Amino acid sequence: MSKRLRDPVHGLIVFDVExxxxxxxxxxLLDTPEFQRLRRIRQLGVSEFTFPSAVHTRFAHSIGVFHTARTLVRVIARExxxxxxTPDDRKAEVALIAALLHDLGHGPFSHTFEHVQEARGARKRHEQWTAEIIRNPAGRIRPLLEAFRAGFAEEVAALLEREDPEDIYHAVVSSSFDADRLDYLRRDKLMTGTGAGGIDFDWLVENIRVAPIALDAPDGDDAxxxxxxxxxxxxxxxxxxxxFLLARYTLHEQVYFHKTTRCVEAMIGRLLAAVADAASGAGNAVERTGLPAGHPLLRFFGEGGETVQNYLALxxxxxxxxxxxxxxxxxxxxxxxxxxLRDRNLYKTLDLAEFGADKGRQASRQRWIEEEFADKIANGRVIRDDQAAIGIYAEIGGDEDRMHKRLHILDGGTPTEISRLSELIRALEPKKRFRRFYFADKADRDAARQIGRAR
Structure with missing residues (x-):
């Protein structure tokens, strides 16, 4: 007896439950409330404001990651x-279930929510929430994992929390070719309808090899x-x-950092920050937010606190x-x-790339606009966005400089970082920074545009 799911990326995904x-x-695990919650979290957050078909969920993505992880585990065994x-079946089991559960800890609008929390001084990333959800003795995940094998919940949680890899099985969930990115790159490309380059998945998997790389540069001659x-x-x-890397770069440029998507993320961030202030501050939170008493946002940001139970309600x-x-x-x-946000009456965007690609020119225009609209930037009627940057290794999460996340090619049997072998990749290593402003009033946006053109 088997269970089957149809997936637009992978086709038929089969679970041999017998x-x-x-x-x-x-x-x-798919039927637990914690995993079913992922049906209500979009894989691409607010990208549907820009790409109407980008409504796929982290639920579908996570199943795709599990399916891809099975392929990678077979690659490890082959190599x-x-x-x-000899393959290690116990470590393979941990890697497979970690791949399935890796996104449990994402909050609403994922990275936007994390940025709001960071600004409030709460720096718990979604990986930490995931581990906490897995370890939660009152949840539905932990009992299933412990019934599979004593201590299994801790093994899975620890693997997802670990930043530095310890063995090849960690590469299934965190590497240049981990199951997460091998699914989301193809899924996001399909669901947004963008021509973001081709990914020859079968050929790449056929040519995966296993080799040791150095994680840390030596500190001295004897290190x-x-x-x-x-x-x-x-x-x-x-x-x-x-x-593969070009497709990834193009997705970041055209989809993840699209100017409208970034604008909506900034607006949602401002909304959530204001709700958090109202819920945690003095005064009537219900009146200030318009939300009913006991609303999950008021519980999480207010007296209920940032518990696992309150987090899972978001x-x-x-x-x-x-x-x-x-x-x-x-x-x-x-x-x-x-x-x-309800009516899609968005702030109006001014991308400083309109004034040319020269970084110095863009920086000068940014200073002029900041001086002219200083008061409105302070009160949020103008939002400055100059934190988005992409390079050939760019990814949401900012860990692209970690050596195990960089792509290595076997050159004469020696693992060599790809930019040392490819002029194309080397040319795209320097990061491209986006400089944008979002204006509540169209007239202000138009005035800022004239300032940029006139000087």
């Missing part, structure tokens, strides 16, 4: 046997860098690897469904942001 204990556990080694085995690519896959659907109520808020920022 003969495979990991598949059986995975199928049971180990090729080199006279020995820590080495760990991870995924590399055979030399003949270099052209496919170049296309998702995209909840916030989108609360916009109408928040339009009645006494707080003018909350009321304005909620009405604008």
């Amino acid at each position: 003969n495979d204990p990991v598949d059986r556990l995975a199928w049971r 180990m046997r090729r080199n006279g080694g 020995t860098p820590h080495r760990v085995r991870t995924f590399c690519l055979d030399r003949k896959a270099l052209p496919a690897a170049e296309q 998702d995209d659907a909840l916030i989108f469904g609360s916009l109408d109520a928040m339009t009645t808020a006494a707080d003018p920022v909350i009321a304005d942001m909620a009405a604008r």
